[in-house]
Amino acid sequence: MKKICFINGSPKTGESCSLYMIDFITKRLEDHFKNYLIVNALSFLKHSNKESVFAEILSCDAIVVVFPLYVDSMPSHLLEMLENLDIYYRNHRINPFNPPCLYGLANCGFIEGHQNVNALKILRNYSSSAGFKWCGGLGLGGGEMIRSTKDQIPLQSKIALPIYQALCTLIESIKNLNAIEADTATLFANYNFPKWLFMFMANRFWITSAKSNGIAKKMMYVKPHIH
Amino acid sequence: MYVTVLYDQSSQNTLASIVNEAIQRELSDIQTIKWYAVNKDAIMPCIGCFNCWIKTPGKCMMKDVTTAINEDIIRINIVIYVTPIIYGSYSTAIKRTLDHIVPILLPFFKKSKGEVHHEQRYSKRPNFMMLAYNETITSEERETFIALTQANSVNLDIPNPKVYFCSAKKDILQTIGEIKSSLLKYTQGGKA
Numbered sequence: 038m039k040k041i042c043f044i045n046g047s048p049k050t051g052e053s054c055s056l057y058m059i060d061f062i063t064k065r066l067e068d069h070f071k072n073y074l075i076v077n078a079l080s081f082l083k084h085s086n087k088e089s090v091f092a093e094i095l096s097c098d099a100i101v102v103v104f105p106l107y108v109d110s111m112p113s114h115l116l117e118m119l120e121n122l123d124i125y126y127r128n129h130r131i132n133p134f135n136p137p138c139l140y141g142l143a144n145c146g147f148i149e150g151h152q153n154v155n156a157l158k159i160l161r162n163y164s165s166s167a168g169f170k171w172c173g174g175l176g177l178g179g180g181e182m183i184r185s186t187k188d189q190i191p192l193q194s195k196i197a198l199p200i201y202q203a204l205c206t207l208i209e210s211i212k213n214l215n216a217i218e219a220d221t222a223t224l225f226a227n228y229n230f231p232k233w234l235f236m237f238m239a240n241r242f243w244i245t246s247a248k249s250n251g252i253a254k255k256m257m258y259v260k261p262h263i264h
Numbered sequence: 265m266y267v268t269v270l271y272d273q274s275s276q277n278t279l280a281s282i283v284n285e286a287i288q289r290e291l292s293d294i295q296t297i298k299w300y301a302v303n304k305d306a307i308m309p310c311i312g313c314f315n316c317w318i319k320t321p322g323k324c325m326m327k328d329v330t331t332a333i334n335e336d337i338i339r340i341n342i343v344i345y346v347t348p349i350i351y352g353s354y355s356t357a358i359k360r361t362l363d364h365i366v367p368i369l370l371p372f373f374k375k376s377k378g379e380v381h382h383e384q385r386y387s388k389r390p391n392f393m394m395l396a397y398n399e400t401i402t403s404e405e406r407e408t409f410i411a412l413t414q415a416n417s418v419n420l421d422i423p424n425p426k427v428y429f430c431s432a433k434k435d436i437l438q439t440i441g442e443i444k445s446s447l448l449k450y451t452q453g454g455k456a
Contacts, residue, residue: 048311079309105312109415110353113360114309120350147373147380155352155415158408162351165404232380236373243371247318258370260386261322262335 038071039098041211042137046104046115048079054144054180055103057187062101062142062208069212070099078104078115091125099138099211100169102160105180106145110156123167138214139169142207144180148235150203150225151176157223172215173222175207179235182228185242190228199226265451266296268336268390271346272357273301279397280348283436287346287395290440294447298340300333304357307364316367322385323367330364338368338386342393342450344443349396349429352408362416369419381419391450392417392425395443401431 043063047055063073074093084090094100102119104111111119141160143153153176164171177183177200183192192201203226210217217224228235244254269291271284284301291297308326316324324331337343347358354362368389369382396409406429413425426446430439 048309053312079311082309107310107312108359108362108365109412109419110359112309112312113304113356113363116350116353116359117304117356120356149379152379152415155408155412158404158411159351159353162402162405162408165402166351232375236375236380240372243317246314247321250319252318252321257317257321257372258385259321260338262338262368262386 141174173217352405
């Protein structure tokens with residue numbers, strides 16, 4: 038049976054959309070992969086034996102990079118880890134005729150999944166540079182909402198159906214180690230949700246979160262760099 | 265005209281030290297430039313805590329060079345990012361400074377050009393210029409980098425950055441010369 042590795046690009050130690058996505062996918066791949074490895078990119082940077090982790094990652098048939106969008110691309114710690122993996126792979130040429138399949142799964146806080154486009158293009162360029170087999174990516178909108186409303190709005194509900202269906206497409210591709218069948222092998226998915234309502238809910242979420250820290254709405258607008 | 269230049273001091277890229285030295289030398293007669301030698305290991309990665317929005321609005325809990333960079337960004341006219349281009353992205357060090365730019369935004373969403381984006385915390389924001397270098401830059405990486413910088417500009421509600429690519433030692437001086445001309449043009453009231 039095949040082996041799979043998830044590289045979790047979320048820096049969060051607790052719950053995150055990325056970890057939730059990894060959990061969602063692994064539950065549906067249990068019959069296809071004998072074991073799976075999850076590497077947290079931020080923790081990895083402090084790992085004492087990075088080479089052993091790289092060797093383990095490169096022994097997998099599929100690598101899925103799951104991450105939150107940071108300023109239109111991947112977080113810097115994930116970029117650093119992937120660059121180091123690239124260098125290791127170039128220097129060790131493990132199984133060069135059958136490179137691992139590389140998939141990307143990005144999520145952003147905006148409702149539009151397509152705002153992940155540049156992050157997935159960077160991952161595609163990375164795959165090409167390192168010599169992996171690029172099998173495509175999925176960009177999801179509403180990442181914070183996916184995580185925070187997972188009990189109220191399950192992924193199979195009508196509102197989240199586009200996200201659920203896109204995830205199923207990604208999972209089917211991973212099962213068969215195929216490229217995602219879509220234009221440029223990239224899919225984007227959003228909630229079935231009006232933008233105005235999404236913005237209203239998100240803005241309320243931030244006000245409530247700040248209030249729980251004793252920060253009133255007015256205080257959220259302060260300009261500390263103007264003296 | 266006030267300019268901030270951020271260059272990646274920690275990069276092992278073959279062109280890094282030559283580009284970094286050349287840009288400092290060639291722009292040394294512009295007195296209003298503030299220089300930041302960015303080292304990736306001297307900046308903690310952003311951990312996505314959002315405290316800069318909900319606990320200490322406008323301020324990151326981590327104190328490093330990005331605190332000063334963000335203070336500059338909302339005062340100056342132009343930021344020049346001098347970065348190795350890797351896979352169509354900024355280098356790790358430069359990306360780390362950009363990941364920490366979040367406090368200058370507000371958490372609240374607005375619609376801009378049909379998309380959802382963050383509201384701006386400050387009314388004054390600089391124009392961006394990019395010097396992206398690497399001995400090998402593929403056409404896909406070039407295209408990705410331009411699209412990435414344009415997406416950044418939409419999020420910061422600033423004009424599209426002017427991007428200069430450099431992939432050979434022999435082109436460095438000419439590229440920096442073009443940047444200098446652009447800066448001088450800006451001083452004379454034109455667009456950078």
